Amino acid sequence: MKLYHEIIVDLGERSYPIIIGNKLLDGGFDLTDFISGSDCLVVSNVTIAPLHIEHLLPNLMGKKIETIELLDGESHKSVATMQKILDKLVASGANRDTTVIALGGGVIGDITGFAAACYMRGVSFIQVPTTLLSQVDASVGGKTGVNHPEGKNLIGAFHQPKVVMIDTDTLSTLPDREFRAGLAEVIKHAVIYDMAYFVWLEENMQLLLDKDSAALAYAIRISCEIKASVVAEDEREADRRAILNFGHTFGHAIERCLGYGEWLHGEAVAVGMLMAARLSDIDSADLARLQKLIAAAGLPVDVPKIEFEDWLSAIGMDKKVQQKRLRFVLLKALGNSHVTSSFDESLLYGILGTDS
Amino acid sequence: MKLYHEIIVDLGERSYPIIIGNKLLDGGFDLTDFISGSDCLVVSNVTIAPLHIEHLLPNLMGKKIETIELLDGESHKSVATMQKILDKLVASGANRDTTVIALGGGVIGDITGFAAACYMRGVSFIQVPTTLLSQVDASVGGKTGVNHPEGKNLIGAFHQPKVVMIDTDTLSTLPDREFRAGLAEVIKHAVIYDMAYFVWLEENMQLLLDKDSAALAYAIRISCEIKASVVAEDEREADRRAILNFGHTFGHAIERCLGYGEWLHGEAVAVGMLMAARLSDIDSADLARLQKLIAAAGLPVDVPKIEFEDWLSAIGMDKKVQQKRLRFVLLKALGNSHVTSSFDESLLYGILGTDS
DSSP: OOSSEEEEEOOGGGOEEEEEESSOTTTTSOGGGGOOSSEEEEEEETTHHHHHHHHHGGGGTTSEEEEEEEOOSGGGOSHHHHHHHHHHHHHTTOOTTOEEEEEESHHHHHHHHHHHHHBTTOOEEEEEEOSHHIIIIITSSOEEEEEETTEEEEEEEEOOOSEEEEEGGGGGGSOHHHHHHHHHHHHHHHHHHOHHHHHHHHHHHHHHHTTOHHHHHHHHHHHHHHHHHHHHTOSSSOTGGGGGGTTHHHHHHHHHHHOBTTBOHHHHHHHHHHHHHHHSSOOHHHHHHHHHHHHHTTOOOSOOOOOHHHHHHHTTOSGGGTTSOOOEEEEEETTEEEEESOOOHHHHHHHHHHOO | OOSSEEEEEOOGGGOEEEEEESSOTTTTSOGGGGOOSSEEEEEEETTHHHHHHHHHGGGGTTSEEEEEEEOOSGGGOSHHHHHHHHHHHHHTTOOTTOEEEEEESHHHHHHHHHHHHHBTTOOEEEEEEOSHHIIIIITSSOEEEEEETTEEEEEEEEOOOSEEEEEGGGGGGSOHHHHHHHHHHHHHHHHHHOHHHHHHHHHHHHHHHTTOHHHHHHHHHHHHHHHHHHHHTOSSSOTGGGGGGTTHHHHHHHHHHHOTTSSOHHHHHHHHHHHHHHHSSOOHHHHHHHHHHHHHTTOOOSOOOOOHHHHHHHTTOSGGGTTSOOOEEEEEETTEEEEESOOOHHHHHHHHHHOO
């Protein structure tokens, strides 16, 4: 019996596997098959490293390991932090055969992947995501990068990992609020793409909240498969991939208007999904089901108080950009979504104005 | 009659043309066919911009042009300078359809290409190289990047341009010493790959030094074709591509030991090629021909005074790295080269010790 799930993200010569299971750290899965050279740099942060770094070392048996611990948090997702990784690579004499390993959440994965993309114009990269959000989101797609003071993820590269190893046991140390925020993306995958998965989530949300290993592995697998399907259709961002942004126009606006960090990304996306669903042409029973599932995950369902003008500006509908056509990811039904610039503007105004 | 040469660098979906001729600036060649959006950022430096930037504008007719002028010189080829380009892109509201245009020599091309590779994970990039070195070297290969304080080009990306436009008229404003340094790479292409081209250079060196348009266009075309042939065999760096480093192990050692900037890169490569030729199994008449051609280009042929121990360290033969096998690009004959770790060590010591 296989002790873990394996998904292949199919990108031609850049294809790679995602390994999902529990008891993978502490040597439960041998990462050295994916490491061609002898040198590795493990990049983590001051929160994650004390919890997991020594449990990762047995998975890298026989390799020469350097480590670097960054400060924790989105505010450190900068070119300056990326340069610290590059400095460490230079100082340790890293060469083209060096493998860089990201151990942590989305911020660590994004910065580390970008550093790996840039060092000597690209060295090998392995992801060991430790948050639910990064496990279901950053594992697939190859997006790496850092923030610019004027905007998130403005600087980066596409750089695919050699392998992604997801040990669901790492979720036991994840704060509950962050875990629930990750569930927002899980729900998103179901809503945009897969009604059967939506039903499964309705029936198994409590198991997920109880961090049942099998349930977690299943949800992470299906979420990664959905994202991989969407991304494989369209590796470089274009239309189809954009359905992964369901709930994100409103969600980003919430994050921006309330101040980044006030709401977690997943919390903002949860409410954003409900707002996008209201703007969609679906019946009220389906809308209620979605709201019920989001609430069951312990996520917010009430639109926060934001001024109407701030909404318009944050979603890009202020006068400055009105010549550009706004596009939304909307639902045709639960489990079926599309990108469209055709929406009911007065309904949108109602959602922004009357729900706040 | 065609007024310019066109080479296609064949890289599948990333293929692009190199346009070579004179009178291409001032609207002689329409670049807008290669620009999908409306916005362009022209990146140049304080030396080149006053000479050429207004002559480039007619080639971009109808586009919205922003410009940025960087400081001149290799010392500014840094992450910090690259960030200035990114800041400018952000400040001007650049989006995924923005095209970034490098107007200048190798430093400008490398930094600008890297910024284009990183902005929003990759925007379009056009090269207008204005030095002979960048015209025959950086035009082909897609290498972009910046220096780290501990090493050149340690940080970068592969990012292919949409088009490269080479106007040989820009060479009339290039300082003579820099022009001759560029000829070193031209000679290199002939020596490693094409005996007929070597003979052509022997016969036409004076025309090149006189900056005859037709001779320049021919040499740039053949050099680009040779580099494109080598690179197309092997887009990501590996064995075959390494022949382009002929003369560079010794050349880099000269630059490093004398202090960067003391000798120009091409000058160091000129002497480096002679040293590599001496280490090769070719007859002395061929060696003399190479030396004569290099001298005819006005390039140095005498090995500078460097301590033996410094040589060993600079070419990577000191004790610290002696476990690694040193590899050289050596000649089988004029016009025919290969990468090999098989060389006469005592001959090498003689070249390093007795010629200095």
